[in-house]
Structure formats: structure tokens, C-alpha cells
Amino acid sequence: MGAEGLRAGTEMVVEEKASEMSSTVPKSSNIFWHDCAVGKADRQKLLKQKGCVVWITGLSGSGKSTLACTLGRELHTRGKLAYVLDGDNLRHGLNKDLGFKAEDRVENIRRVGEVAKLFADAGLVCIASLISPYRRDREACRALLSDGSFVEVFLNMSLELCEARDPKGLYKLARAGKIKGFTGIDDPYEAPLNCEIEIKEVDGVCPTPSDTAGQVVTYLAEKGFLHE
């Protein structure tokens, strides 16, 4: 095969691989996918686990960060490598240029979805905890992962409960009109329609973080993510 034929063939493979790996068509042209000799399967073998994303969604105060950390610790104790991507924390760095208007939230979720996908590709259990209020954006993150490796956990706590907790005093500020566009008050939260795990209050009592983390660990184990 001449140099031209080889180049065309290589570009075709590169385009196929890139479209498999990326969510959107890149803006830049003349970019090429470069594969490495060590792949996801090799990393999973090394770690004795399978990469996946546990995506925790819910209102502010619903317990996302608490669950993310409890789950992270539980997996660590079991010798499984996990990493928490917390919305609040990421807004101090990667997403510090973003606010809370709709388009910023969309971009926030898109970026975290892509980062989570990289962590899963690295072979880790990536725990993402963000309000992620728009269904479409969560579904777009789900679509980035291969079948079954996006596990959506919905902390379905009532606004009343979250507002009563109000650990940061943000609901109080939102009610006083000092924060505009606060999720659940004057900005929407779209509940998942088909999440893998839904956590609800039972007789007004919320399951403990430890019980919920246990439920997620059981799910991950049953689906085969905690062994190679």
C-alpha cells in the first residue's frame, strides 16, 4: 500500500475511534486519535475491578457529598480504587469559570461527565456528586459510558427536608431573594425517570449514609464492577 493509502486508512480508523470515544464533534480539524499499548482492560486487570461512574444527583442538602465520601471510604476499605468528583469542589478549580445560569450548569455537567469517563477509562470507580438538575445533561453523561457502567443514584429527598437541613444557609438566602436561581426554589430540578438506584425517606426518615453506601456497593458487586 502506498503512503496515501496508508494515511487514508489510518485516518479512517482514527475517526471511528474518536467518534466512539467523544460525545461531540470536535471544533478543531486536523486532530488525530493516538492509541496507547496499555488499554482499559489492562488497567482493570491490574486493579482487579472495572471502571464505572456512580453519578449521585439530588437537591442541595439531599446528602450527595456525604454519600460520595461514605461510598468512597467503603470502597477504599474493600481495596477498591475510587475517586470523588464533587460539584462544589470542582467549582473551586476546573469549573471556577462557571456560575449557575442554565448554560453554565449544562457546561458544568458536560465537563464533569467527560472527566468521569476518563476516570472510568482509567479503571476507577468514579463517584460524581452534583445537583445536575437537568435530565438531558445527565442522559448525555450516561451516553458517554458503555452499557451499564453509568450508575445513576437519585437522592430523592423532599425540598422540605433539604431546606430544614440547610447546612450552608443557602436556602435561607434563596428564600430571602439574596440568591437568585437556586435549585428547587426558583430554578428547576428534573427528577430521573429511570435511575439505577433511588433513595427515599421512609416515614419521614432518611436512610443513613452508611446504609445507602452499602446498597450502592451491593449493586456494584452484583454487576461485576468490583472484580476484574
Ligand SMILES: Nc1ncnc2c1ncn2[C@@H]1O[C@H](COP(=O)(O)OS(=O)(=O)O)[C@@H](OP(=O)(O)O)[C@H]1O
Ligand atoms: N443557585 C444555586 N443553585 C444550586 N446550588 C448552588 C447555587 N449557588 C450556590 N450553590 C452551591 O453550589 C453547589 C452545587 O454545585 P453543582 O456543581 O453540583 O451544581 S449544578 O450541578 O451545576 O447545578 C451546591 O452544593 P450542594 O449543596 O452540595 O449541592 C450549593 O452549595
Ligand SMILES: Nc1ncnc2c1ncn2[C@@H]1O[C@H](COP(=O)(O)OP(=O)(O)O)[C@@H](O)[C@H]1O
Ligand atoms: N442520610 C443522611 N441522614 C441524615 N443527615 C444527612 C444524611 N446525609 C447527609 N446528611 C446531612 O445533611 C446535610 C447535607 O448533606 P450534604 O452531603 O452536604 O448534601 P449535598 O451534598 O447534597 O448538599 C449535612 O449536614 C449532612 O450531615
